Structure formats: structure tokens, C-alpha cells
Amino acid sequence: MTEQKDDAFYLQTLECVPTYDVDAVRNAVDEQLTFLRIEEDVAPEMKVLIKPNLVGDYHPYFATTTHPVVVEAIADWLIRHGCRNVCIADSPAGAVSTMSNFDYDRFYQKVGYDHLERKGIQLNRDTGWGERRSPEGCKNKSFHLLNAVLNADYIINVPKLKTHNTTTVSFGIKNLFGCVPDIQKPVFHARYPRQKDFCNMLVELAMTVKPSLTVVDGIEIMEGNGPVAGEKRNLGMLFAAKDVFSQDRVLAELLGVPPDKIGMIQAAEQKGLLHSPVVASRTFVENTPIPPLKLPDVKTSHTVKERLAAAYHVLAKKGEKAILTVQPTHVPQNCDLCLRCVNSCPVHAISAENGKIAFQYDKCIGCLCCHETCSNHAIGTQKQLKMKKN
Template identity: 35%
Template structure:
């Protein structure tokens, strides 16, 4: 079951009422361990302000913290491993910019500065059978994921499942792109990761969402809702409906359906609370506007895929007039395809695996996703 609460702004009082109502609609208070450690995992992708719409809004995180404190929970940690290095310096800047520092100051919740990891086996994993998770996630008695509704260049959707990629420490994340360059394998790995982390509750910040070239270079869209559920796969399936897509178009959701982790259709999900809003004109990233592979007969896909990857898959392109040569794209490139030459990023196309991490991590939108000229004929 998923709860939907309509809300028109990030006003703290309204957000508190929305979060309290989500908890009440689903009867979630009993699920919270009063004595244990509860970790809230927002999406803090990069150093952005709340109004940029890239990160989970601090009002949602604050309302969750206050609800937990109202239940008597005292050990509450806010933790994420954003893109880029997982260091105190990087985290301090992100906590400050995203508003999490202020949430911690006002509520007394702890901000994570433990940079350790714990090896967590997942023997039933289909693609990946173990993960090194950041300590506050691995050692939590209960994890609450607080994600942001965004389009995503690689996975189509950034929701409950994709948010958990931030449970992998810092620059280990690009390694996963390198290990699983095929979209299907990468989504399979994220599904395994979600089953390993097992968040008890997932909240979705869909008050203002990001459409177009998400998860960091898209446009803001007022969608006016918070959603909540216990099954992140089911929530993501419902989000595909919110953004007017079919589950087949979102590989992450398709993977969960194939494994039986959520119903086949969003119509089978039981909803409670307010009416669900649907945005059938929600813009998708340029990287996902063409799907040749699914129109090719399955036996031929193996032969055609490398050619399509090389010539037709949208590719990252540096906007030289904007690039300041900071190197953040090179740092996050799993294929080591980017060099900084004369203070400008330069992409070696022959090495690029089209993961779009560079596009995601460039702080000033200096990398665009360019469609092939052949597609414009």
C-alpha cells in the first residue's frame, strides 16, 4: 500500500502535517524501533541548494526527524554518500548547501561523519552478491529512505531504488558503472543493492520534482505530493505512472517486475490518502528519448548493440564556453575517458561507456547529452 498526500509548498508546518499523515495512513509508527539507531538517507547528490531541486528538500527530512522524535527515537542519523569524494570537507559543504546542517542544528539529529564501510553479503543477489555499504546504513536498525522524484539519464527514473546508490561510498560508485556498463546489469545491481539495504520506509519528495535532463541538469516541475510506502520497488512502479510512463520504459522498474518484487502494473497498487496526480507530459532525458534495442528482435540484439552504442546512443559533449576545468567530471568517470586539457574537459569517445556520470556531476551544467545526427535525419 502507498500513501499519497498532496502538498503545495515546502512550508515546514504543512510538511510536518503531510509526513505525520503519511505515517498515520500506513500505520507505520509501530514499525519504528524506539531504542534502535534510525538512519535517514536523503538524496544529496551534489552541493546544491534546496531550491535547485536536485536534492531531497530539508523540510521533508526535518519533518521525518521530528516525527521520529515524537515517537521517542533518540538515535537519528542523516547519512548519504553523494557523488564525488566521500570526505569530511566534501560532506560539510553538501550538508550546508542542502540545508541538512540546519536540520541537524534545529532538531539535534546527527549528521554522519563516519567514513567507514561494512562488507555486507547478499548471497541471493542476481547480479551482485555483496556490497561495501557506508557504516551508518549497514549498522542502522532501521533505514528510512527520503528520495526525490527526478528523471534520470541512465535509469530513466530516480526514485526510491536509485536513491540507495548513495549507500555505496564515494568514488566506489563509478566503479560500479564500469563493472556493469549495460543498462540491464546496472539496474539489476541497483535492485540487488536495494534488497541488501532493505529500507523499512521510503518517502518521496515529489512537491517540486525534476524533469528533462535529470538528475542534476533538468527543469523543475511542481508536482505537489509526498508519497510513502514500505516497498521501494512498488513506489517506483507508481512513480512511473506519475510521470506518465509505462513500466517497460523504465529499466529499473522493469527489472523489479521481472523479479516479482512489485506488481506487474501500477493499477494493482492499493493507494490511500489523497488522489494521485499524473503528469503525462513529464519530460524525459534526451538520453532516453530513443529506444532502438527493444524494437530489434531479441536474437539480433547482441550483434546490433555495439553498433547502436557507438553510433546512435546519445553521448556526452562538453560545452567548452561553460567548462571551468574543475575536473569533477573526470573524477567521476568510470572509464577514465576524460582529461583536462588547457583547463577544459576533453572526452575520449572511444573509451566512453555512456553512463552519463559526467553530465550528472558537472556542477555548472557544462556537459550536455547530445543525440546522434543520424537521429535528426
């Protein structure tokens, strides 16, 4: 049953910040954290975790990862307010923890975070994890989480605002998937191949991680074929709220994505997690039109999907149905044979033979972990109809 707590409300702030100018971003973050009275929630002895989106070793220019200037502004605010134990952690796509040669120094350098260590902010290199019970989870009674998440007293979720080819958007809720250790993430893709179930799991994960604050990097965003191969767009906004679920719905509405088309927002609504926002803005002009977010083109409309499936049903044998799936494709000219995609596949559907990457499409579940893992843009996507037993 859909339950919505219309009598409840939450505070959200929105600041217009046209570029990653250090002073402008710092001023905006200061305004937001002051407005939300974060100084009442943190204390010097607390272990504070900042959880950005560091899906891969992408330069900040590509708008794939949370920009370091936003993370630095939050960390600076924490340090100015006496926090002595601030850590930045994420679990990138790919089987990082099983790679004996994974170079964290190079990774943090490429994403533009390396200088933060010199300011006394810890950059996580611990790929260890433990279990946390999820008493409110319907389907997921516990989650494996990075040690950095388990040990934190206060979690600040800092997503990059993006579209996503399997979950439609990647805002606050989706960003928390990076709290799950790298080699465990593909397990969820294999367990929940249907988007609806996967999104429900993400909401139960967010209920378990319980971020205290979510600051969304919406200054330069990614639209189209996100989360790694989309187009960069300047939106020029920073958002902040304590309620990650309701904030996602506000972002969807603001960016012209019907919230009922986003599995995570539907699941949050069904669980009664959505509240009405009170939005405070210092500089936002209410009537400024915002062009809608360009969604991934692998998300074919339901009408087209059904028509195609119906056509294929004519060809289907008894007991089979046609389903439209998204499959990875290889772009050999971009490939350096690093094998990260091979190691990231949850169902071992990728192999490297004779210097070539090959997919076993009969095994592939379309999770696109390989696509996210490949920062060389050597894995593309294509739509494909498959026959499946009923």
C-alpha cells in the same frame, strides 16, 4: 519467468502538498507515518538512517536534491516518537572520499541541511564502508555499503522524484544507489554498461539495503534531462510506502511512464517483487489529470535508434555494429576547473590539460557520472553513434 503476486498487497499513501510550507509538510508526513503505523516499527534505542538524494551540492531551489523540509519533517516525527539516534547520510556523486579538501560543512550548508545538526540530528561525514552479503542477488552476491547504512537498524529512503538520463526515472529504487560509497559507484557503471544489467543491479542493491520505509519528495520534481540538468515542475505530492518496488511502479503509472519501459521495474517484476497497492489519500482527487512526466531527450525512441543504427550498418566494416550512445560534452564558460569530473570517471576518460577539460571518447562508457558530479552545469550531453566490434 514473470511472476506477479497479485494476491499480495501493500499500503501506500499519497498526500497533496502544494509547497514546502513547513507546517503543511509536517502535517502530511504525520498523516502518512501514522497511517503506515511506523510507530510500531521504531524504538528509542534504534539507529535510524534517513537516506535522502544528495547527488551534489545543489541548493534546494533546483529540485535536484531531496528538500530539507521533507527530511526535517521525518526527523521531527522520529524525535517526537522517542528516537534518539537519527542520522542523515548519502554518498554524493564524485570521488568525495578521496578528496582531502572536501568540505562537508559547506556541502550540508549548500543543500540546506546544516540547521538539522542543531536539532540533534547527525549529518554523516564518515566515507568509510564495509561489505554486506546479498544472498538473494543473482548477479551480485555482495555490495559495499556506507558504514552509516551497515550500522542502521531502520532505514528511511527519501528520494527526490526525478527523471534520469541513464535509468529513465529516479524514484525509490534508484535513490538507494547512494548507499554505495562514492568511489565504488563508477565501478558498477563500468561493470554494467547495458541499462538492463545496471537496473537489475539496482534492484538487487535495494533487496540488500532493505529500506523499511520510502517517502518520496514529489512536491517540486525534476523532469526532462534529469537527474541534474532537467526542468523543475510543481507536482505537489508526497508519497509513502514500506514497499519500495511496488511504489516505484505506482509512481510510473501515475506519471504516465509505461512501467515496462523502466528497467528497474522490469527487473523487480521478474524477481516477483511487485504487489498490488491499496492507496490511501487524504486529499487526492482521483480524477484530477496529471500531465505525464517529460522524459530525458537523450532517451531516443527505439524506432529512431534502430533506423539510425541500420543506416550506420551500411558504413560498418565486417564484424562491427553501430550503437547509439550518450556522451558528455564540456561547457567551458561554466567550468571552474574543480576537477571533480576528472576524479569521478571510472575509466579515466577525462583529463585536464592546459586549463581545459578533455574527453577521450574511445574510452568513455557513457555512464554520465561526470555530468552528475558537475554542479556547475559545465558538462552537457549529446547523442553519438559509435561503431563497436560484434
